[in-house]
Amino acid sequence: MQVKDRVIVVTGAGAGIGLALAKRFVSEGAKAVIGADISSDLVEVCEAAGVHPIAADVSSENSIVSLIEETEERFGPIDLFVANAGIGGLPGGAEVPDDEWQRIWDINVMHHIWAARHMVPRWTERGGGYLLTTASAAGLLSNLGTAPYTVTKHAAVGLAEWLAITHVDDGIKVSVLCPQGVRTAMTEGDDPAVTNVVAHGLVEPEDVADAVISGLEAETFHILPHPQVADYVRHKADNIDNWLGAMVRLQRKFFPRSEG
């Protein structure tokens, strides 16, 4: 897909990767770029970038429906929906309380399900459309120190795969964006779940936007701003036990058990 002359919605456009994507779509000549976010900075950052702000909370199906309806009334049919908003690593595993699992599940997974629930019928009727979801390399591999992030990003990848298979004959394309570390608010701080990501090197949000433009043009399913992620995925598929062994070595390095 070429983004020129398209109507595009980007969630999480108030900052970070979503803002860089929205800006890039504007500079590539999109017909209208709609930036959705809960951030109080949304209007200011969007208007400075030529993006149309619409306040939306992606953890609410009603809010996603309103976003879609308002966009289509004001700007016409949505060609590309970018489900990008997400939250990062709640540290911990099964002990994380249910309400926190539910919160990250709603934002990182149900958001994509609700976008598909309300866009797929429209696109099927119109003969096509494009869904780009932002998962993470954590959805293909793992994110040390945070089960909720790892699990929700795996679910996001699984959903994107299923949609790509099921709706290709409805003319619907799906890609999934799976970066490693990107320099945004999400990679600030000194939690070990973040520092090990940072240790593998950060790219800029604008580099992610480059990869997205290329990936949309080529209509590849995986969009990988860090090309080494493809090697890691191959390594994992070739020999899962060796891959787990390598991950355990990283786990011991970044989360050392205290002696005695």
Ligand SMILES: NC(=O)c1ccc[n+]([C@@H]2O[C@H](COP(=O)([O-])OP(=O)(O)OC[C@H]3O[C@@H](n4cnc5c(N)ncnc54)[C@H](O)[C@@H]3O)[C@@H](O)[C@H]2O)c1
């Ligand atoms: N930064 C990284 O290293 C990295 C790596 C891989 C994947 N990702 C993914 O990229 C996406 C964007 O992350 P980012 O790094 O730009 O983070 P960010 O924190 O800079 O931006 C996320 C944006 O999403 C918005 N948001 C959060 N909850 C929302 C909600 N309920 N409704 C609407 N908007 C909401 C925030 O207000 C913020 O503007 C996320 O899905 C994240 O998991 C990030």
